[in-house]
């Protein structure tokens with residue numbers, strides 16, 4: 092990154108809300124399904140069909156706004172946002188314009204430079220559109236199953252507070268975690284239930300004006316968000332350096348080419364002719380209702396992080412990793428309940444486990460390894476029944492098959508605990524490295540670990556480490572025999 096320019100990044104995040112039914116009708120709200128099977132006259136926009144607001148969706152948005160430190164407007168209103176597109180059967184989208192549910196909040200994010208506060212301008216409620224599908228034959232089809240799904244939009248404040256792709260990613264990571272903890276969103280970016288549209292501009296450092304911004308679409312992973320923004324910052328700096336002007340436009344992230352490409356230019360703000368929807372009454376968000384939602388607020392990621400540090404003495408970094416989703420936190424809680432070894436369990440989760448999840452492109456939720464099973468593996472190591480090396484081999488099998496750690500350990504021939512067998516191995520080490528043995532005899536006890544390590548190596552990790560230590564100590568204590 093260059094030094095004479097700085098970036099300013101804002102973000103709009105859309106989240107489909109976890110409700111049973113759609114925003115303004117009783118059709119089922121669920122991902123996928125046969126096209127056009129979850130539709131009714133309301134959500135396909137038949138003339139005369141009347142919308143009724145989904146109370147649960149309104150509560151989800153209030154809960155989100157509270158978790159993001161927003162004020163709640165006493166009266167919120169639904170407005171019609173008019174535009175024409177085939178995925179929008181009514182010719183307008185029901186949204187909120189000047190009286191959204193939540194305003195003026197913030198989210199603190201962790202970055203390599205410390206904590207930064209990102210201000211939030213508004214949190215509002217609207218409905219999702221249908222989905223256009225472009226068929227191989229060149230035709231297009233539209234699926235209205237998604238039409239009318241409750242959609243929440245969270246918009247950062249202007250002027251923008253974020254300055255780098257790393258910060259934008261941290262904001263999205265933090266926001267997604269909150270939405271998942273409070274149970275309003277499943278956080279699935281790859282399925283499009285959580286979507287983000289950053290806007291990016293650059294300006295010479297020291298300038299009090301912001302540059303022309305572009306919007307980036309099609310970012311469906313954290314990695315795409317970070318790379319897309321980093322690429323767009325570089326691209327804009329190159330344009331300015333070459334004496335050009337950045338044009339206001341919407342750009343799409345091309346994952347294959349790892350670059351942003353123009354989708355459409357946006358010379359002027361589209362005229363949406365917002366006006367209050369005459370079919371819907373304003374929402375009266377009285378204090379009693381808001382307070383009852385506040386009082387049932389579940390644990391937020393920050394609180395979970397502090398709780399884990401206090402309860403288990405794990406590091407800040409471990410706690411942050413373990414609280415990235417409520418599923419991670421619950422997994423860890425459950426494993427520690429089963430076997431109280433928080434350090435070791437955290438280290439498995441962040442080490443071998445995370446590595447295999449990464450290789451297989453899976454989330455922790457999809458893994459076959461249950462928290463109890465992971466805990467029992469750690470217990471086998473702690474009780475000296477298997478070596479650390481063997482545990483790694485067992486874990487790979489657990490990960491593949493979901494079989495119990497204890498079963499695999501037994502099946503793999505378990506462990507060598509027979510004193511005579513171990514004594515033979517120790518003698519082998521002594522014969523191979525007499526200097527080490529002499530040092531040990533002369534009181535260099537640090538060499539014990541080394542000898543145990545060598546025995547483990549010879550036994551391919553199967554020697555019982557506790558038993559090996561006992562035998563080494565026994566042999567040292569015995570009078571030297573001529574060899």
Ligand SMILES: [Zn+2]
Nearest residue numbers: 116118131134
């Ligand atoms: Zn419907």
